[in-house]
Amino acid sequence: MVNQSLGDKLFGWVVYALLALICVIVLYPLIFVLVASFSSPGAVMRGEVWLWPKDMTWIGYKKIFQNAEILTGYANTLLYTVIGTAINLLLSIAAAYPLSRKDLYGRNVISGMMVLTMFFSGGMVPTYLLIKDLGMLNSMWALILPGAISVYNVLIMRTFFQNFIPQEMQEAAAMDGCSNIGTLVRIVLPLSMPIIAVMILFYSVGHWNAYFSALMYLTDREKYPLQLILREILIQGQMQEMQGVGDNVLAETVMQSEAIKYAVVIVANLPVLLLYPFLQKYFAKGVMIGAVKG
Structure with missing residues (x-):
């Protein structure tokens, strides 16, 4: 010491x-x-709750699980998150690995063109018209495909592949007759769990919290994600408070809305909170990519 x-x-x-x-x-x-x-x-x-439940009740959770739309939205969000994250991860790896290879001709030009897209956007109306012309309105693909790849995340993965995967190992695999795909699957990906964990976390949280795309592109309530259902519940609760349809009814409505509000926050964020412990050992290393070189 x-x-x-x-x-x-x-x-x-x-x-x-x-x-x-x-x-x-x-x-x-x-x-x-x-x-x-x-x-x-x-x-x-009344501000009587601090660190321990008072007059313990399950009314908020009962109201949530009695609402069929919340359960449907929960299932939809799980589906969109799993499929969307899988597509995001697949496309990000497919773009980042070639750009990390020194033998790819014009890789700097391609990276520059990709970075350029981060500064310009087509806008909301052109994007909506494009989604409409592609026939993706009122489908889950309208929520997944437009954001299927993130240039920022691709650049992070490319940096990881360049700095943390020894080039000698890839050359040795090539000398042993391993193809580029084989090198990626057998050598690069097993050594890239930190960055893969970070990407899974970033993409899945983004899909789980997204609601604006669903608000624009979905019209069928059976396809609504959880966040859009929760938005409607909060708006309805506020409208009922403003209408004031009788003191007793109003008081009961406000109480139920208050109970549902906190219970919904727990239920909606539980899957994301459970994801962190499984990725924690990779996350700490992954977020430090590019911070230290040597």
């Missing part, structure tokens, strides 16, 4: 204190939402 001066010890204590404060600031809202979802809506609205 290296002897630390008093100044170093004080600095360490300050760092730990700041980290503890940041943890409290980040974790408390999550804990509060979880506790509020099991608490009486009246106690929550």
Whole structure:
């Protein structure tokens, strides 16, 4: 152990204190939402709930699972997220790996052309007309294919392939008669789990939280994702509060809306929160891509 001066010890204590404060600031809202979802809506609205449920109730979760549209939206979101993430990952790898190879002629020009698309957009109306002409309106492909590949993520994967996959291993595989596809599948991808985990996390969270594309392209309520259903629930609750259809009815409606609001946050974010522990060991390494070279 290296002897630390008093100044170093004080600095360490300050760092730990700041980290503890940041943890409290980040974790408390999550804990509060979880506790509020099991608490009486009246106690929550009166500010009596802090770190432990009060007048514990399951009314919010009961209302959620009694709503067929929420369950349908949940299933749709799972479907869109799984299929969309798989397509995103496949296309990103297919674009990033060739661009990382030094023997690809014109790879810098291709990368520059891809980067150029990050600064310009066709706009909402032309994009809608394109989706309409392609016959993808009111289908899940309208939510998946327009954003099937992210140039930013492709560049991150290309950087990983260039800096963290030894070129000598790829050359050795080629000398052993391995094709480019074989090298990618047998050598590159098994060594690229950190960046693959990061891409899965980025793409899946993006699909899970997306609602604007569904709002524009979907007309069939049976195809609505969960986020669009939740948006309608919140809007309906606000409209009912503004209408004021009788004090008793209004009070009951407000209470139910309050209970549903917190319960829905937990249910809607649970799959994403469960995804983090499985990717954590890869995520820490993946997010540091490009930060250190040597």
